[in-house]
Amino acid sequence: MGRSTCCEKVGLKRGRWTAEEDEILANYIHANGEGSWRSLPKNAGLLRCGKSCRLRWINYLRADLKRGNITAQEEETIVKLHSALGNRWSLIAAQLPGRTDNEIKNYWNSHLSRKIYSFTKIIKDTKPSNIGAVTTAGEGKRRGGRTSRSAMKRHKLALMSLGIPKTVTPNEVFDPAAQENSPGGQVRDSKDMTNMQPEDNDDPDSAVLEGRRNLGMHGSCMHSSARPAGNYDERQSTGIALSSGKESSSVAVEMYGCSERETEEVLGPYEWLDNEIKRLRSILQSEGVHPSGNHAGSITTNGENEVRVIITEQDRDVNGIQKGAKNDDQEIESYGIWSSSNAEMTDGEWQIRNSSSPGNSVFDDHEWVDWENFGGGFQYYDDDQFPLWDDSGKVLCWLLDGDNADEAGDAPN
DNA sequence: AATTGCTTCAACCGCGATTCT
DNA sequence: AAGAATCGCGGTTGAAGCAAT
Numbered sequence: 007m008g009r010s011t012c013c014e015k016v017g018l019k020r021g022r023w024t025a026e027e028d029e030i031l032a033n034y035i036h037a038n039g040e041g042s043w044r045s046l047p048k049n050a051g052l053l054r055c056g057k058s059c060r061l062r063w064i065n066y067l068r069a070d071l072k073r074g075n076i077t078a079q080e081e082e083t084i085v086k087l088h089s090a091l092g093n094r095w096s097l098i099a100a101q102l103p104g105r106t107d108n109e110i111k112n113y114w115n116s117h118l119s120r121k122i123y124s125f126t127k128i129i130k131d132t133k134p135s136n137i138g139a140v141t142t143a144g145e146g147k148r149r150g151g152r153t154s155r156s157a158m159k160r161h162k163l164a165l166m167s168l169g170i171p172k173t174v175t176p177n178e179v180f181d182p183a184a185q186e187n188s189p190g191g192q193v194r195d196s197k198d199m200t201n202m203q204p205e206d207n208d209d210p211d212s213a214v215l216e217g218r219r220n221l222g223m224h225g226s227c228m229h230s231s232a233r234p235a236g237n238y239d240e241r242q243s244t245g246i247a248l249s250s251g252k253e254s255s256s257v258a259v260e261m262y263g264c265s266e267r268e269t270e271e272v273l274g275p276y277e278w279l280d281n282e283i284k285r286l287r288s289i290l291q292s293e294g295v296h297p298s299g300n301h302a303g304s305i306t307t308n309g310e311n312e313v314r315v316i317i318t319e320q321d322r323d324v325n326g327i328q329k330g331a332k333n334d335d336q337e338i339e340s341y342g343i344w345s346s347s348n349a350e351m352t353d354g355e356w357q358i359r360n361s362s363s364p365g366n367s368v369f370d371d372h373e374w375v376d377w378e379n380f381g382g383g384f385q386y387y388d389d390d391q392f393p394l395w396d397d398s399g400k401v402l403c404w405l406l407d408g409d410n411a412d413e414a415g416d417a418p419n
Numbered sequence: 420a421a422t423t424g425c426t427t428c429a430a431c432c433g434c435g436a437t438t439c440t
Numbered sequence: 441a442a443g444a445a446t447c448g449c450g451g452t453t454g455a456a457g458c459a460a461t
Binding site for chain 3 (some may be wrong): 021022041042043044056057060064093094095096107108111115
């Protein structure tokens with residue numbers, strides 16, 4: 007069927023709205039309510055298309071919009087939600103009263119993504135050598151000290167011209183294209199998450215694994231999922247992918263020996279992400295050795311810009327749970343993607359939490375989905391530190407919408 | 420003071436999803 | 441049931457303004 011444009015382009019005004027237009031639109035909506043956007047401009051006497059009116063109202067004129075800068079708390083919320091949901095701005099915005107999806111999208115693109123992108127650029131540009139050659143970041147003479155959109159674009163084009171797959175950006179964590187190339191794939195919508203079944207797979211854990219992957223089973227600020235399929239066997243190793251600002255730069259420096267030039271675009275402190283990276287660095291410093299001594303650790307990449315900590319589990323999994331019959335000397339399959347969030351230091355002892363363990367969190371300190379019950383219904387864990395995950399434990403279930411979400415609780419409203 | 424490069428964000432665009440007829 | 445209309449979302453663009461040179 008042919009798609010008609012939302013309105014005739016001829017004769018309609020475009021560009022910035024004037025105060026007078028705003029007033030007309032606001033008055034009309036106050037009198038007649040929202041909706042019927044197609045007929046609204048005609049009825050209101052505006053030379054705008056309905057789409058433009060709707061956008062103007064939603065993003066600017068609504069009375070319940072919050073003005074002013076994004077707060078630190080909001081920023082953290084955005085980062086965490088983006089880590090889990092990808093570029094689903096409307097879902098993210100729904101958790102930030104008074105903020106619009108457009109605003110959050112802009113904020114992400116202009117503030118947050120660059121911080122992460124800068125680090126991935128370092129990884130991309132740096133050879134895995136000279137580990138230990140530590141330099142400080144941000145010493146380059148550069149205005150602003152940020153990675154601009156244009157610079158990112160140039161970088162992307164340069165990589166493309168060289169036939170190099172461009173560095174994964176945060177937005178691509180849930181990139182459907184990347185998903186198709188990813189071993190486990192990425193979630194496209196909530197139905198994908200809620201309808202996952204273990205069919206077509208003999209491995210009873212596969213559905214769970216799939217679910218973890220699809221839900222962005224990487225810690226906050228991770229981007230481990232967007233790699234192309236390769237000979238890297240995720241099931242035989244666990245991986246950590248890094249990104250962030252200053253602290254992550256130091257990780258990069260320590261791991262790969264970035265030069266000053268290579269770190270020049272690294273950003274300033276961003277505490278929350280930095281803490282993630284700090285913990286990761288500690289993991290690296292421990293060489294991935296589990297307290298049990300059963301793990302041999304190494305740092306590697308899969309050749310696709312991704313930093314991984316490879317930990318071979320030789321006897322049992324990190325939770326001490328035997329994972330099927332095998333010889334004593336057989337390397338156990340450890341699936342899933344590790345993040346800095348599923349390993350932490352507690353009371354001076356490393357607690358490396360395998361994602362296969364029930365109740366282990368995706369994000370540090372925040373219990374999410376009980377993955378073992380993923381197929382038949384969710385169980386969620388309380389999180390009293392993150393108000394998004396409300397007191398009754400209605401974690402992301404209602405964000406997923408769909409039928410399964412109802413099993414875990416009603417969406418707050 | 421002029422130029423250049425960059426950041427920000429409002430607005431536009433295309434398309435899939437949903438609702439209407 | 442099918443096509444049309446509309447809504448809503450996410451990606452992208454471009455103008456305005458700022459900062460460095």
